[in-house]
Amino acid sequence: MGNLDKKIKYILISGGVISGIGKGIFASSLGLLLKTIGLRVTAIKIDPYMNIDAGTMSPFEHGEVFVLNDGGEVDLDLGNYERFLDVTLTKDNNITTGKIYQEVINKERKGEYLGKTVQVVPHITDAMQNWIERVASIPVDESGEKPDVCIIELGGTVGDIESAPFIEAMRQFQFRVGSENFALGHVSLVPIIGPVGEQKTKPTQATVRELRALGLSPDLIACRCSQKLECEVQNKISMFCHVGIEQVISVRDVSSTYHIPLLLKEQGVLDFLKNRLKLDKILISNAQLDKGEILLKQWTKLTEEHDRFLQPVVIVLVGKYTNLQDSYLSVKKSLEHSGLNCERKIDLKWVEASYLEAEYEKENPEKYREAWENLRSANGILVPGGFGTRGTEGKIAAAKFARENKVPYLGICLGLQVAVIEFARNVCDLEAANSEEFDKHAKHQVVINMPEISTTHLGGTMRLGLRPTIFQVGTESWSKIRKYYESAQSIFGDDHHVSERHRHRYEVNPNYVQILEEKGLYFVGRDDTGKRMEIMELKDHPFYVATQYHPEYLSRPLKPSPPFHGFVVASAEYAKKSVVKSKSKTNGISHYSN
Known part of the structure; x- marks a missing residue:
């Protein structure tokens, strides 16, 4: 036939x-x-x-x-x-x-x-x-x-x-x-x-x-x-x-x-x-x-191995829609895929981003304290995508905590943008740095609306679908995220590119890229024009990576996404070090076995 x-x-x-x-x-x-x-x-x-x-x-x-x-x-x-x-x-x-x-x-x-x-x-x-x-x-x-x-x-x-x-x-x-x-x-x-x-x-x-x-x-x-x-x-x-x-x-x-x-x-x-x-x-x-x-x-x-993993890795997801966890279904599944690959049990904690904001402490001090306790317990901090101003200062606070305390961090879409805003404010001394989405009159708009994107029609007008990201020359020797893509055989050809799915209206302002990179925030992956920032990474950090694209959309149970895999591996290493510290403080007594 x-x-x-x-x-x-x-x-x-x-x-x-x-x-x-x-x-x-x-x-x-x-x-x-x-x-x-x-x-x-x-x-x-x-x-x-x-x-x-x-x-x-x-x-x-x-x-x-x-x-x-x-x-x-x-x-x-x-x-x-x-x-x-x-x-x-x-x-x-x-x-x-x-x-x-x-x-x-x-x-x-x-x-x-x-x-x-x-x-x-x-x-x-x-x-x-x-x-x-x-x-x-x-x-x-x-x-x-x-x-x-x-x-x-x-x-x-x-x-x-x-x-x-x-x-x-x-x-x-x-x-x-x-x-x-x-x-x-x-x-x-x-x-x-x-x-x-x-x-x-x-x-x-x-x-x-x-x-x-x-x-x-x-x-x-x-x-x-x-x-x-x-x-x-x-x-x-x-x-x-x-x-x-x-x-x-x-x-x-x-x-x-x-x-x-x-x-x-x-x-x-x-x-x-x-x-x-x-x-x-x-x-x-x-x-x-x-x-x-x-x-x-x-x-x-x-399936046989799934229930055998006992060693936990505490991942804290700082989101805007945590009341409905299906809002982050692919993110959750991608963490599971990487956990299976690393033989670790993912202990996922959900933190509503607005609860981390200083102003919220006055409104509900108990929830504010609980949110920060959860964040401090993290072996890895994940900030996914989202739209609108609500909770963004909380996400910025989470990015700052991860950067300063050397906690593994993975930012996705908005998670990249808030990390850039945080770095611009606190490392580059651009105190009024913000996104055009959150403050149209900000002095330093380090994140801007893409010029070709409609500001009046919402349906199907974003930058959508599979697009290439090219790793920049000079990142071969040190970029952790690049190594994870290479080990997954996700880089093809002489241009060292990966293809991932996008969904966003805003992007890093190219006018601020040089200032950010001079202070140590590197954009290791860019689009095929070199003008759009796709992947950012800190050198002197166990794992501080963010992507403008959404790697969760291409993760599979038997083929985990490289950014998620790298994040979970780094979080598992952080968990081990935390247990060692805990043992030394309690004369060898620990709540976790390794």
Whole structure:
């Protein structure tokens, strides 16, 4: 069978009872399992909201905005897909209601519907199906081959008004591609109620009944529960939801999401999908089979080792959106990836940046004291990206503490900008130094708005996507971050460049670069014009590095990001030294073992 004639298998993942139930992890885990048998897998996320993309949405409401190579600002679940599947997706892999309606309306304005009345059915539903088939055929790895399987995650909850057109589109789609090429996995909640801890099946029965009423019947029912599903409960769901017992999957709470793929494999999910979708008919090369076997061994090793790491590394994340930790999901995952590689357990502490500010001490001295106690306990301090003035002085204070006390520091995007402001104020004696974002009338604007960036339109107007950073001549002998990139084989060609994903409106003012470097803050990486500062580093510090780009977007469980890896290694070394100091002060008695 030729590549062009190959029919793609589609697996739709829907959710019931409540939102945020874990559909993205379930979808990613299924995709990973399929890769272990040599299949090429892609993924699509459907978000029923009217926004064109996630770029203008509040982190408090939506969580992290994930950025792709092509500059697409998309749902955080695409980050899960890329991390689990080790693929490269595009902005078209994230479908929103806004995108579909925009496409249909544009066609109507051009007269492409030949005067017909444009309706949800068939025009909107057809546009959805056409979009899925088009994107599912796009290669996602270096082979350039069309994927074998496409996982489609439908956001929201079955029964939502917003998702109704997509449900109808998927009802039609199952007949469009044929039963042999379409399967449905439904993720539902099995709550535990009462003092005896009884697992309740009624919510799952209700959501499956609603799904069937809309014309879709689940092939797999993934039951989210805090404990393993009891056999009698599994039998009950099987009977009342009209599926075989092997189609009811227990997805209990586990210590890490990395366990989920193997948890599904143990319950025969892979064998079921092989039979249901006739996967044995797909021609798979020996090279792909070998890759799949290696992936399974690597993932099994990763999950087995994950729970064995006892030596802690205390990382303090100083952020603006810490009330919703999904706002920093990729940062958190990147720390985990590096922790796994270093065989260290990441003890992540969250500090709200505004709590570190001197003015906050008057408002709430207890929280102010607690925030500073957490910061002082850090083996490493991480300041991630963000927008707006709130909490920026707290981030500047954290950067100063890390610099003066030789605590490993990693700044990302805004984390680079606040480190530059802090250094300009306290080392270069530019007392009024600030960012144009925070103070448009600052005497020394060491961070400025990029001239080509719109100041009136917000959606998709930032510097976005994959762009090169070139290490500067003379940094070979001393730059720690450069060495980590080289050891990860991330530098290619004579220009010694790395490619990372960007999402920012502001940049270091090139007029102040010479002043900063003369005082010891070096910009070891710049863009291909040499005018944009991409990586800054201090020489006389265990690890004080910041990047204008977002290295967290390209980190993978089996291939950690070099900046995060270097940061965690330096933090682990700092933790060791702290324990030695503690032992000397307590005559050899320590709370930690090394």
